[in-house]
Amino acid sequence: MASTSRRSTSGSYSSGNVTGEHFCKCGLRALLQVSNSIANPGRKYYACPVRRCGWFRWAGQTF
Ligand SMILES: [Zn+2]
Numbered sequence: 001m002a003s004t005s006r007r008s009t010s011g012s013y014s015s016g017n018v019t020g021e022h023f024c025k026c027g028l029r030a031l032l033q034v035s036n037s038i039a040n041p042g043r044k045y046y047a048c049p050v051r052r053c054g055w056f057r058w059a060g061q062t063f
Pocket of ligand 1 (some may be wrong): 025027048050051
């Protein structure tokens with residue numbers, strides 16, 4: 001079996017990133033978007049640019 005070089009999935013992609021950039025699970029730079037849902041109208045969030053991995057995060061959230 002081929003050993004899949006699985007990176008440590010600790011999800012620490014954004015740690016130490018102070019530029020406000022976020023990266024989705026694809027490793028792509030997440031896009032800042034504005035929610036138009038009924039629950040959160042006008043709320044900004046970051047999401048996967050290709051909508052492939054389903055990653056998303058509310059803007060302004062601190063971890
Ligand atoms: Zn993605």
